[in-house]
Amino acid sequence: MRILESAPQRYDLGIRLLSFGRVGIMYDAVASAAVGDETNPRILELGCGTGNLTACLLTRGATVIAIDQDPEMLAVAREKLGTEPRLTLQEVAAVEVADRFPAGSFDAVAGTLVLSEMSEDEQAYVLEAARRILRPGGRLVVADEIPPEGLWGRLAYAATRWPAAALTYLVTQTSTRAVRDLAGRVRTAGFTVREQRRLGSMGPGLVVAERPVQGGAV
Numbered sequence: 164m165r166i167l168e169s170a171p172q173r174y175d176l177g178i179r180l181l182s183f184g185r186v187g188i189m190y191d192a193v194a195s196a197a198v199g200d201e202t203n204p205r206i207l208e209l210g211c212g213t214g215n216l217t218a219c220l221l222t223r224g225a226t227v228i229a230i231d232q233d234p235e236m237l238a239v240a241r242e243k244l245g246t247e248p249r250l251t252l253q254e255v256a257a258v259e260v261a262d263r264f265p266a267g268s269f270d271a272v273a274g275t276l277v278l279s280e281m282s283e284d285e286q287a288y289v290l291e292a293a294r295r296i297l298r299p300g301g302r303l304v305v306a307d308e309i310p311p312e313g314l315w316g317r318l319a320y321a322a323t324r325w326p327a328a329a330l331t332y333l334v335t336q337t338s339t340r341a342v343r344d345l346a347g348r349v350r351t352a353g354f355t356v357r358e359q360r361r362l363g364s365m366g367p368g369l370v371v372a373e374r375p376v377q378g379g380a381v
Contacts, residue, residue: 186215188362189275189306189369194219196358196371197273197304203249207264207296209257209274209289214240216275221247225271228264232256258285261292271302276367278342279308286342290352299376303354308341309361309368346370 193216197206204225211217211229213236220227226249231237237252244250255263257277272293278286293303342348345368346359354372361368 189367190216190219192362192369193273193275193304193306194223194225196369197271197302198223198225199271199302201270204270205268206271206273207260207269207293209260209272209293210277210280211240211252212236214243214252216273217250218244220273221249225249227251228253228269230255230257230260257281257289258292260289261295264296266295267298267301269297269301271304272297273304275306276308278305278345278348279340286348287352290349290354294353294374297374299374301374303349303372303374304370305345305349306362306367306369307345309345310341310343342368346372 197220198204202224206220206225206227208217208220208227208229211231214229217227217229217240221244228251229240230253231240232254234254237254241252244252253263257274258281278289281289290303297303346356349370349372350356353375355375356370356372358371359368
């Protein structure tokens with residue numbers, strides 16, 4: 164999805180293609196799980212793009228620090244979201260969050276279709292950094308491309324995914340790769356997984372996890 168960062172005007176279309184049309188459901192599910200039943204939780208959004216998930220988080224009453232590594236994407240998000248005292252937009256890459264934010268400083272960390280942009284080593288690093296900057300008991304909520312289980316599921320996914328990937332490439336000149344064992348990667352980073360499900364038969368996978376209370380800040 165890196166080309167989307169160099170073409171903000173095509174970002175929303177690319178996201179719709181990559182999520183198999185489940186983009187609205189994806190944003191709603193991630194925002195709802197990230198805010199939970201808290202009043203004005205402090206949330207870090209990874210890879211905010213043009214601010215679609217950001218808007219959902221703000222609507223639910225969160226205070227949001229939304230980061231992206233591309234200033235053009237942030238400019239679009241700033242124009243879309245306007246002046247909002249509960250929002251801070253920052254030009255920061257996801258791999259920099261451990262150096263930019265204090266340990267235990269967020270109630271939740273959320274992201275959509277951001278891990279699939281990264282190598283496996285980068286995914287591991289970002290997930291561990293997210294655990295560090297969350298308060299004990301804080302939530303990690305991520306939605307991303309995941310491959311289905313089972314032979315027939317994989318065949319159906321391949322038959323559906325490749326045309327979508329080809330169209331996405333025509334629009335954005337790049338592609339992403341599905342995150343294998345998303346929930347397992349989250350567990351390996353030290354989280355307790357509370358929920359995992361697919362948003363539609365071919366849609367992205369959602370993982371809701373919690374930083375264990377025991378151990379405090381790391």
